[in-house]
Amino acid sequence: MTINSGGGGTPHKVPTIEDVARLAGVSTATVSRSLNTPERVREGTRNAVASAVKTLGYTPNFGGQVLASRRTNTIGAIIPTMSNAIFAKALQALQETLAARNVTLLVATSQYAPDQEQAQLRTMLARGVDGIALIGNERPPEVYELLTSRRVPFALMWSHPDNLPYLSVGFDNAAAAAEVARHVLELGHRRIGYISGRTIGNDRAKARLSGVASTLAENGCELAADDVVLCDYSLEDGETAALRLLARRTRPTALICGNDVLAAGAMRGARRLGLAIPDELSITGFDDIDLATAVSPALTTVRVPHSRMGTTAGNLLLEWIDSGTQPKSVLFPADFIFRSSLTEAVPVP
Amino acid sequence: MTINSGGGGTPHKVPTIEDVARLAGVSTATVSRSLNTPERVREGTRNAVASAVKTLGYTPNFGGQVLASRRTNTIGAIIPTMSNAIFAKALQALQETLAARNVTLLVATSQYAPDQEQAQLRTMLARGVDGIALIGNERPPEVYELLTSRRVPFALMWSHPDNLPYLSVGFDNAAAAAEVARHVLELGHRRIGYISGRTIGNDRAKARLSGVASTLAENGCELAADDVVLCDYSLEDGETAALRLLARRTRPTALICGNDVLAAGAMRGARRLGLAIPDELSITGFDDIDLATAVSPALTTVRVPHSRMGTTAGNLLLEWIDSGTQPKSVLFPADFIFRSSLTEAVPVP
Incomplete structure (x- = not known):
C-alpha cells in the first residue's frame, strides 16, 4: 500500500512487513508483536526487527497493524487553540506520559468552534486513534454519542465533571x-x-x-x-x-x-x-x-494544574485502553497564587 | 471496520459507506466523491450526503478513502515544542489555510530531539498524511531519504534553504x-x-x-x-x-x-x-x-514572518499534493523591530 504517491509518477516500492520479517529472519507475526507489544518479545529479536525496520525505512501498515493489535498507539487531543500557551504545559505532560509508553500524541485545534472540534474528531477517528483528550465538557450531545458508540476511550480535561458520566480530569x-x-x-x-x-x-x-x-x-x-x-x-x-x-x-x-x-x-x-x-x-x-x-x-x-492534568489524563487513557473499563474521574485543586499585581484598593480621585 | 473496540465488549456496529449511500439515496461512488472532492458534486447531493453522514455518525473508513482518492485530507506538522508560543502563530495560519480546503492539520512535538521527530514522522506516514510540515532543515539524511522515497510532499519552515533541494518556506x-x-x-x-x-x-x-x-x-x-x-x-x-x-x-x-x-x-x-x-x-x-x-x-x-510562513507552507503543500510537482522555495524578510528595551550604552561603574 502506498500512503501517498505525491499525485504523480509511479510510486516507489514501499517496504512491507514481509520484507522486514525476511531481513530480520523472523516471522511476520513476530514483527507485528515486536512492533505492537514489544514487552512480549525477547530483546535480541526486538533489536533485529528494529534494525530491519530502520534499514528498510518500514512504517507499519495502518490497516494491518489495526488488524493485528486493534491498536494504533496513537492518541489524539483536540484543544481550542495553540495561539497562546494556555494548553501547552498540559499537552507537554500528556505527550511525555504517552511517549514513555511508545504512544504518539497528535494534536488538532478547534478555534473554540464546536463544529470544527466535531470535524477534527471525525478525522481522528478515521485516521485511527486509541483514545482522545478533549478540553472542557460543553459540546453537542451527538459528539458524546459518537464517542460512546465507537467505544473510544476519551478524557475531558480542564473542567469539573458536573453530572456527566464521562472520564474527566480537571479542576473547579x-x-x-x-x-x-x-x-x-x-x-x-x-x-x-x-x-x-x-x-x-x-x-x-x-x-x-x-x-x-x-x-x-x-x-x-x-x-x-x-x-x-x-x-x-x-x-x-x-x-x-x-x-x-x-x-x-x-x-x-x-x-x-x-x-x-x-x-x-x-x-x-x-x-x-x-x-x-x-x-x-x-x-x-x-x-x-x-x-x-x-x-x-x-x-x-x-x-x-497543567502538568498533573496532562500526566493523569495520559495514564488514565492508557489504563482505559488496556483494561476496557472507564476509570474514575479526577478533580485537582487549583491554588490561588498571590503576587504583586494585586494590592489594597485606594480611593479613586 | 471498528476503529477501536475499547479493548473489551462487543464493538458497536459501525456505519459503512453503504449505509450512508442508502440513506442519502445515492451510489457509494457519489458518497466517496462528495467526501473527497466536494467541489465536483452538486450542492443538493452534497447536502444529502452530509446529512446522512451526520445522522449515522459515519466517519470515512481510512483504507477505503485512500483507495478511492489516494488522499487522506490530513497534513501533519512536527514542531519542536508547544511549551511556549514560538510556533503557535505559524501553525494557526497553516491550519486556517488547510481548513479552508477541508484539510485537517495534525501536530506532534519532538522536544528538539531528532530521534523523536523521526519516530513521529513514521507514525504520521503510517496514519496517512498527504503532506508534512517540519521546522528547520538540520536532520539526519535518512529522514530526507524516507520522505523522498515515499514521495510525500513536505515543507521545511523557519530556515533558509541553503543548498538543500527541498521545499523551504523560511527566512534568513x-x-x-x-x-x-x-x-x-x-x-x-x-x-x-x-x-x-x-x-x-x-x-x-x-x-x-x-x-x-x-x-x-x-x-x-x-x-x-x-x-x-x-x-x-x-x-x-x-x-x-x-x-x-x-x-x-x-x-x-x-x-x-x-x-x-x-x-x-x-x-x-x-x-x-x-x-x-x-x-x-x-x-x-x-x-x-x-x-x-x-x-x-x-x-x-x-x-x-509567522503567519506568512504558515499560510505559504499550507498553500504550497496543497499545490504540490495537487500537481505532483515540488514548488519553488520561498524566502521571507524578517524585520528588525525597534522598541524600548534597547537604548544607548552607558558606562558601567
Whole structure:
C-alpha cells in the first residue's frame, strides 16, 4: 500500500512487513508483536526487527497493524487553540506520559468552534486513534454519542465533571475564580471589572464568570452588565477590554481577568493610560502560565494544574485502553497564587 | 471496520459507506466523491450526503478513502515544542489555510530531539498524511531519504534553504540576527552577552549565533566563550543565563537573546538584580511573539514572518499534493523591530 504517491509518477516500492520479517529472519507475526507489544518479545529479536525496520525505512501498515493489535498507539487531543500557551504545559505532560509508553500524541485545534472540534474528531477517528483528550465538557450531545458508540476511550480535561458520566480530569473553575474574587474583596475593592473569555461553548469561561459574579453579589458588590467585557483570549482583546472598563466615569480599582493572557493585555492597557499597577489599579489573571511571571509586576493568578492534568489524563487513557473499563474521574485543586499585581484598593480621585 | 473496540465488549456496529449511500439515496461512488472532492458534486447531493453522514455518525473508513482518492485530507506538522508560543502563530495560519480546503492539520512535538521527530514522522506516514510540515532543515539524511522515497510532499519552515533541494518556506536567521547585533553596536555597546538556544540539531539557533558572532567580530568586538550561554528556550533558563552573564566582573551593557522567551527571562533576571532596563541594561529578543509587547519595557526584537510562513507552507503543500510537482522555495524578510528595551550604552561603574 502506498500512503501517498505525491499525485504523480509511479510510486516507489514501499517496504512491507514481509520484507522486514525476511531481513530480520523472523516471522511476520513476530514483527507485528515486536512492533505492537514489544514487552512480549525477547530483546535480541526486538533489536533485529528494529534494525530491519530502520534499514528498510518500514512504517507499519495502518490497516494491518489495526488488524493485528486493534491498536494504533496513537492518541489524539483536540484543544481550542495553540495561539497562546494556555494548553501547552498540559499537552507537554500528556505527550511525555504517552511517549514513555511508545504512544504518539497528535494534536488538532478547534478555534473554540464546536463544529470544527466535531470535524477534527471525525478525522481522528478515521485516521485511527486509541483514545482522545478533549478540553472542557460543553459540546453537542451527538459528539458524546459518537464517542460512546465507537467505544473510544476519551478524557475531558480542564473542567469539573458536573453530572456527566464521562472520564474527566480537571479542576473547579468556578470555585477557583470565586477565591480570586474573595481576595479582591478582602483588599477593599468595590469597583471591580471583569474581563472574560467568550462563554459560548466554553464551560470554563462560563464557570469562572459565574464564580466571580456570585461571590461579588453575595458581598453586596453585584457586577452590572457594563462591568463585564467578553472577548477572545488575546493580548489585544485584553487591552481593548481594559481600556473600555477604565474609561468609565467611576473607574474600577481592580480588574479580574478570565486568564493570564487577558490580564497581561489589561496591564498593557493600564500602562497606556499611565496607571501604576498595583497602586492605582489591581489586576488578576488565571492559569499561571509563564506569562504571569514574565510581566512586571507579576500577576496574582490561579495555578491551573497543567502538568498533573496532562500526566493523569495520559495514564488514565492508557489504563482505559488496556483494561476496557472507564476509570474514575479526577478533580485537582487549583491554588490561588498571590503576587504583586494585586494590592489594597485606594480611593479613586 | 471498528476503529477501536475499547479493548473489551462487543464493538458497536459501525456505519459503512453503504449505509450512508442508502440513506442519502445515492451510489457509494457519489458518497466517496462528495467526501473527497466536494467541489465536483452538486450542492443538493452534497447536502444529502452530509446529512446522512451526520445522522449515522459515519466517519470515512481510512483504507477505503485512500483507495478511492489516494488522499487522506490530513497534513501533519512536527514542531519542536508547544511549551511556549514560538510556533503557535505559524501553525494557526497553516491550519486556517488547510481548513479552508477541508484539510485537517495534525501536530506532534519532538522536544528538539531528532530521534523523536523521526519516530513521529513514521507514525504520521503510517496514519496517512498527504503532506508534512517540519521546522528547520538540520536532520539526519535518512529522514530526507524516507520522505523522498515515499514521495510525500513536505515543507521545511523557519530556515533558509541553503543548498538543500527541498521545499523551504523560511527566512534568513543569520542575517536577521546580524542586524540586531549591528543596532546594538551602533548604540555604543561593546560589552555584550549572548543568550542562545541550544544549537545541537537546531539550525535556527546556530544561524542566529553565527550572525551575531560574526557581526560583533567584524566590528572588533569578538564574543569570548564566556560571553555566550547556551540553554533551553524557557523563561527560567533565560533568567539563569542572564544572572550568570551579569555576575561577571565587567558586566555587559547589552544582552542579545536568541528568542523572546529567553529575553523575557533575562528581563526577570535583571529585575532581580535591581537593574533598570534599558537604562542600565539593554535586552533584545527574536520572534516578536505576544510576549515581546506584554513585558515592559517592550522588547526590541526580530519580527519572524509567522503567519506568512504558515499560510505559504499550507498553500504550497496543497499545490504540490495537487500537481505532483515540488514548488519553488520561498524566502521571507524578517524585520528588525525597534522598541524600548534597547537604548544607548552607558558606562558601567
